[in-house]
Amino acid sequence: MRFEVKVEVVPRDGIANPEGATIERALPALGFVNAGNVRVGKVIQLQVEAESAESAERVVEDMCNRFLSNPVIENATVEVL
Amino acid sequence: MRFEVKVEVVPRDGIANPEGATIERALPALGFVNAGNVRVGKVIQLQVEAESAESAERVVEDMCNRFLSNPVIENATVEVL
Amino acid sequence: MSKVIGVVRFPGTNCEFDTIDALQILGAETKILWHGDRDIANVDSVIIPGGFAHGDYLRCGAIARFSPVMDAVKSFAKDGGPVLGICNGFQVLTEAGLLPGALQKNVGMKFLCSMQTLEFVSTSNILGANALQGDSLRIPINHFEGNYVCEERVLKELEERNQIVFRYAENPNGSIADIAGISNLEGNVVGMMPHPERATSPLLGSTDGIALLNSLVGGSAAQSV
């Protein structure tokens, strides 16, 4: 079966996130005064052929650990849609 | 009130996604043969001060259209957590 | 006999010939190591040059680290062989686990190409043969992801074990502790963001890269630790 899977890769807590910080700095000048704590990460959508949703999830989790994210700076979450 | 909001910005259908395509080409060499259709986008997490969840959503949607994404090539979805 | 230096080429690498030009002027023999090759026999040291291996997609070095040549580079390094990663090469070395930490986007969220002043902090590594601790070098940087990060504990180790090779005089990218380059514990693997090959001719504005490359080319025993 074919599963649609979504992976979110976001910077780990305690690791600075320059991309989020840059957006945050620009917000007030554009009239957005009530927003903060911006963090930017990646979302990766893919399709996996697997026996079951669980096995699709396991495959993608393995992919995350070995490839899609760098545990030194990032956390990844996997969601089968 | 303070709301945690998540924005996903992904390339529109029909728009090329070189990053996804390159990841896809790399997967087989890592032993992942059953995955395909990889698309990469951005996920932005932020906190907004607003009266209600709806108004938080509206603020962030406005932010998306004017600032966080370019509707010409990207679709953005906003989710209040 | 002149040293043979292997220069790794991934698709997307772009500083390989600059590095080779600079090395050849210093009298080295050079050899391109194609990313698909598993065999890197007969080289005295390895340089992973700058560029955008595999387009730098996903993360810099994330795809490159799986190239067949990297298996060979890893065992070469494990046996004490000198390995230098420049810029993208540094990113590949951290992804491959040959050096600790990671390189993330510059704090200013802009690519930066500019001349920098570096302090040579530790010379007990493969680049130190012709230098003194504390030397000041002018060498350009050219990167978007040069902002070195690591855990507190790792930073302490790097400092205590003399593994910080270069620091910026004026931090351009937000790197933790102004780090511009580090080595492994043994000193035979070094990664640096600045480009020594771009500082090898008076016409280009600096010759401070020569001493660094020379310690690979003519360098006495590579492990000068």
Add this chain to the structure above:
Amino acid sequence: MSTAPQDSSVHRALGLSDDEYHQIYKLLERHPNHLELAMYSVMWSEHCSYKSSKIHLKRLPTEAPWVLVGPGENAGVIDVGDNIALAIRIESHNHPSAIEPYQGAATGVGGILRDIFTMGARPIAVMDPLRFGPLDDPRSRWIAEGVISGVSGYGNSVGVPTVGGEVVFDETYKGNPLVNVLAMGILPVERLVLGQASGVDNLAILLGASTGRDGIGGVSVLASAGFDENVDDADKRPSVQVGDPYEEKRLLEACLELLDEGLVTGIQDLGGAGITCATSETASRGGAGMDVDISAIHSREEGMEPFELMTSESQERMLAIVEPHNVDRVLEISRQWEVQASVIGRVTGTGQLTIRNGLEGETLANVRASTLHDDAPEYNRPLAPPPNLAERRSQDASQGPVDLQSDLIRLICDPSWVYSQYDHQLFLNTVVGPGADGTLLRLRDPKTGRETGRGIGLSTDGNHRWCHVDPRLGTTMVVAEAVMNIACVGATPLAVVNCLNFGNPEHSEVMWQLSEAVDGMAAACVAFDSPVVGGNVSLYNETNGHDIAPTPVVGVVGMHPNLKNRPPGMALSSGMALVLLGNDADLDTAMGGSRWAWEIGGCKDGRLPEFDLDQAVRTASFVASLVQEGHCRAVHDIGEGGIGVAVAEMAIAGRIGIRVFGYDDHVSMFNESGGRVLVGIGLSEIDEFLEKAESARIPARKIGESGGSVVQFGEAEPMPVASLETAARRQLRDALGRGTVNS
């Protein structure tokens, strides 16, 4: 059969006029089918056919003994000796950049690079003359920031240094930025290949990215032109092209390897009009025909229609013409570089471009290849100067509120915020990079990498203010400025490329501007003995019916014959006499077209200061030889912002003060009279220097002495160099750091 089409709305929706339809009918001796009509519409578009400008471009000088390839090919090529040739070209990507700045600029860089490696040259330099709306407009900032990031993102990654350019902000570009990109490449003369298909039975191989529905026809009307009932189908809407520098890098390396091994007889990049353009141009240039198999095209999306495949502008693709026995090797090299390759066509002797479904399959279109290319219409559109020209020219541009200090601070701007985002050092050639007058690259042998002991000078310049006031003289002055810039790094000019950015050609005033600009450019090119070897015309630059100010942009390439030391640069050091070469302007007309008049005084008209072209020629060659021989300690030409800005820049670069004798009113300080250069000389060498200038028949006089830490013009308030430096640095950083919005 009637000569009128059954349904006129179809060709009109494709942008073809009734006359043009009739012309197609005559060429084919029948009605075209939809696919054929689509192919004519893209090939006969303004962008591909130059139908409004061709008649004027013919007046540009294009020949010289060192010109190997002039306009008409993918890039101009000049012979620079030692068996080395340079390929050079400039193009615009204005409209795509207005909608999606990052990708618009990125694909602009990608496109111009393919023009260069198509000629067999390895691209070694990019320049990016950029023009945006005002910095206080958040959308203009969004465009500026996106474009600059796009040039950086694509150029750095593909691995070609961006070694110079321009960045200009003005109201006239609000809504319609100008994103021009120049690229230069280097090749051994014998590797020169042309975009030609010849040799019956040779095969056409499509290399690179797969074909998608990107920018179908580049003409939004195409997809909704009745080819499909389902006009709203979002999938069919032309989509913005996304650049992939990594694909381009592999394509570039693969193509250069094919050329090195002599495996191709002709090669052509795919740009506007996609496969239609590449197949018809190669065939008609080679005097041949081609059968194209549409089913062999590697595509990215399901169910693409033939017209979509034939007109898609998907990026990062090339068409190579290969003898059958070389095909296997070509495919092998492509595989090594992970570049997709498909045999999509076969050269024939018929002169026909025949589109089929399967090489022996059904015929979908069948037209003479040359008719798409050579038989495109050519218009002599009406032209007329603006009716109020005399009145405009009678205005006094020197009026307005004056505050020398704050005016100077407003006019100085350090562009390093832009170019520090570009790799400008790759290939180890950059002796003088961005931030100086001209760029200077080492010239090294493309095969051995050995130094020739010579250098290549490059500069791009444009000036919409001068060209608005007087498009003819303004354009002459623009060329002179570019030449003066490379003179300051020791180079004398060899050739010119140009990008003519103008408004709507259906406006007679715009056509007049274009015609005048061409004549002004021709005059300068003749005087500097530098033919035009290539270029690009970008029309319809308008927003809400307002045409942009005429903006011809030129790139000049020149030679430094004996490069042993770095040129002195503009930095002052202590104990220098500052000498002005050239005349001071006649005070009455001095301020016309100056930045001061436009941005501070508020007058956009008047007259340009008098300009002596012959004297500028002498001055440029005098300055180049001073630099080559090391006979000066600092040098800087005078451009935007006049002497005031030039002196401030020299002081900032050297971090030292200077006292200028006089020039303490806004007219003498900020007028932009052309052909002038400031030279720094050792105090004791001044007499000898002035004699030398005199014998070269160049007006020269000492106007200042360096020293201290302030810049002072005559009796005006002194200004600390340090605060000028801070002000210059902050301009772009502060403005562009303020946030941007895309609406």
